[in-house]
Amino acid sequence: MKIIETRELKKTYTLGKVEVNALNGVNALVEEGEFVAIMGPSGSGKSTFLNMVGMLDVPTSGEIYLNGTEITKMEEHARVEYRLRNIGFVFQFFNLFMELTAIENVMFPMMLSGHPFYKERAEELLESVGLKSRINHLPSELSGGEQQRVTIARALANQPKLLLTDEPTANLDTKATHEIMELFRRLNEEKHQTIIMVTHNPELGAKTDRIIHFRDGKVVK
Numbered sequence: 001m002k003i004i005e006t007r008e009l010k011k012t013y014t015l016g017k018v019e020v021n022a023l024n025g026v027n028a029l030v031e032e033g034e035f036v037a038i039m040g041p042s043g044s045g046k047s048t049f050l051n052m053v054g055m056l057d058v059p060t061s062g063e064i065y066l067n068g069t070e071i072t073k074m075e076e077h078a079r080v081e082y083r084l085r086n087i088g089f090v091f092q093f094f095n096l097f098m099e100l101t102a103i104e105n106v107m108f109p110m111m112l113s114g115h116p117f118y119k120e121r122a123e124e125l126l127e128s129v130g131l132k133s134r135i136n137h138l139p140s141e142l143s144g145g146e147q148q149r150v151t152i153a154r155a156l157a158n159q160p161k162l163l164l165t166d167e168p169t170a171n172l173d174t175k176a177t178h179e180i181m182e183l184f185r186r187l188n189e190e191k192h193q194t195i196i197m198v199t200h201n202p203e204l205g206a207k208t209d210r211i212i213h214f215r216d217g218k219v220v221k
């Protein structure tokens with residue numbers, strides 16, 4: 001089953017009189033259950049692609065099918081709702097609410113979606129990422145690797161079809177990088193979680209099922 005298909009995806013940013021073609025007609029396909037890496041030089045459009053697929057931004061032209069539904073022309077309200085239920089996003093900078101504890105951060109998206117047992121589920125999620133003993137810590141009381149595991153637990157809260165992550169280990173040391181990678185592998189193998197991960201690290205790319213190579217806003221391999 002295809003989970004993501006893009007057709008001739010283009011994105012042009014206009015800054016004053018300057019136009020930047022960040023995506024130049026991307027045709028990409030990801031199957032359900034795959035763990036895919038996106039690699040390519042800086043500025044090749046990796047983050048732009050991920051943001052389009054993750055419904056954080058809209059393309060200039062082209063189509064994106066998420067689980068068979070064309071998502072580029074959805075109106076704002078439907079878009080926010082669809083995104084909340086189908087997509088989990090993990091960024092390079094952890095983007096946690098600094099004044100909320102680990103468990104409160106994880107509960108947050110479930111409160112938005114009206115999950116009935118959000119506290120219990122948040123506890124389970126934090127336990128599954130190895131943070132059972134840290135649930136009441138604030139982000140400032142956690143290591144970088146632990147903070148990233150909280151964001152992964154939070155991204156998984158509403159059981160998204162798709163987990164997207166943009167350089168998730170760029171700010172982590174080698175040990176924490178290894179732990180996060182193990183966690184993604186386990187989620188993929190045990191829960192069949194589909195994951196698309198942008199990375200600059202060839203070692204991490206090699207640990208995924210497949211690498212999509214970007215160059216100049218296109219898929220080259």
Ligand SMILES: Nc1ncnc2c1ncn2[C@@H]1O[C@H](COP(=O)(O)OP(=O)(O)OP(=O)(O)O)[C@@H](O)[C@H]1O
Pocket residue numbers: 013014015020021022040041042043044045046047048049
């Ligand atoms: N909001 C924006 N406004 C204008 N130009 C942008 C914007 N976002 C990205 N760009 C430009 O689009 C191109 C693609 O950027 P993108 O962030 O997708 O690259 P990337 O492959 O993720 O690079 P990196 O590996 O450095 O993160 C770049 O030339 C960038 O300068």
Ligand SMILES: [Mg+2]
Pocket residue numbers: 046047048166
């Ligand atoms: Mg990027």
